[in-house]
Amino acid sequence: MSEPPYSPGLAGVIAGETTIGCVDQGKLLYRGYTIQDLAETVCFEEVAHLLLFESLPNAGELETVKQSLANYRPLPVPLISALRAIPNDVPMMDVLRSMVSFTSHFDPIEGHDEAANRQRALWLTAQIGGIIAARYRLLNGQEPLSPKDGLSHAAQILYQCHGEIPDALSEELIDLSLVLYAEHDFNASTFTGRVICSTLSDIVSGVTGAIGALKGPLHGGANEAAMEMLARFKSAEEASSWITQALANKEKVMGFGHRVYKQGDHRAVILEEKLRKLAAQKGEETWMAIYDAIKKPMTEEKKIYPNVDYPCGLTYFLLGLPLDLYTPLFVASRVTGWSAHILEQARNNRIYRPLSIYKGPKARPVPPISER
Ligand code: CMC
Secondary structure (H helix, E strand, O other): OOOOOOOHHHOOOOOOOOOOEEEEOOEEEEOOEEHHHHHHHOOHHHHHHHHHHOOOOOHHHHHHHHHHHHHHOOOOHHHHHHHHHOOOOOOHHHHHHHHHHHHHHHOOOOOOOHHHHHHHHHHHHHHHHHHHHHHHHHHOOOOOOOOOOOOOHHHHHHHHHHOOOOOHHHHHHHHHHHHHHOOOOOOHHHHHHHHHHOOOOOHHHHHHHHHHHHOOOOOOOHHHHHHHHHOOOOOHHHHHHHHHHHHHOOOOOOOEOOOOOOOOOHHHHHHHHHHHHHHHHOOOHHHHHHHHHHHHHHHHOOOOOEOOHHHHHHHHHHOOOOHHHHHHHHHHHHHHHHHHHHHHHHHOOOOOOOOOOOOOOOOOOOOOHHHO
């Protein structure tokens, strides 16, 4: 009997059907809208509505989403106490994973039908922004801040971190990154969430598991890893000689490559355009020269293109955000995509249970302990 087909990393394997997002001929679509159009015209809250409620909101619906987020933002008091108990050297992604699970013990939503889970997704979105900011402030020896009425989700996260209403450019760029990060089809973290919930487990468990999957540097952790790499260099020359050596040693360069995009990630192109303007405005041309010194041989010689995490790392850095916040900000956005997938999985569920090719010993007797 021939062995069933096997594809390492499930490359090329179709693992489900979705109406939420896809990469169509190299273009990322959220429910049929191109990421380019969305990036130019809508804010994160509109994307959250699109993903969770399946349509772009009208003005009234957008107001309702904003109001729900505002209502769901305050963190439970015991959660702040738990945050205080976590040692300072615990990475923010680990804190976020634990605290998302913790906050579920104070879940204000009743029921587990689709409508309740949509609200639960908004509640998780609101809580995650607050958890990131509260941890950030505690690490800086400051008390967590209550949310401020009337701010966008992007501005709210920055406000609750820094205690100041952010400037328009910072708000615009964080909002853009949230729009770009919100959804990406059956990627590793989304698939993790779907697998967890395919057992009829709950949405918080799915999101908690997805955070664990996103944290790795081959996935969402790449925005931090890419910036860590850039920060090693003081000049474009230093970056050039490093990348020549790295390519010769066949090293992985963080922020480049993608399983689905082989001709480049459109999200990276959109964000890079804004990054160049930001760097020029801040007089940070050296950083762009370092950025380009790595990018040039990767794209021209290796034909491996930047993914969204490459420009995102430097964008967050030039906005003055600490490294530890980069992947959590990815979570702050992707929680909407994960939740949409978990809702979709529940509608037409079949438990995920793939096969493996067994390469271990054939059936054999258990030897008595004296003979082992
Ligand atoms: N640097 C150097 N070589 C690379 C890179 C890279 N970043 N990415 C792929 N390659 C090479 C790889 O070594 C392999 O070469 P060869 O055929 O000679 O062995 C070839 O390109 C195919 O790569 P692969 O690892 O089989 O590709 P994959 O589809 O399994 O992995 C990936 C995709 C994103 C994990 C990988 O490109 C990678 O590790 N990139 C760096 C981490 C990163 O930036 N991740 C963010 C992904 S996008 C946004 C997100 O999810 O956060």
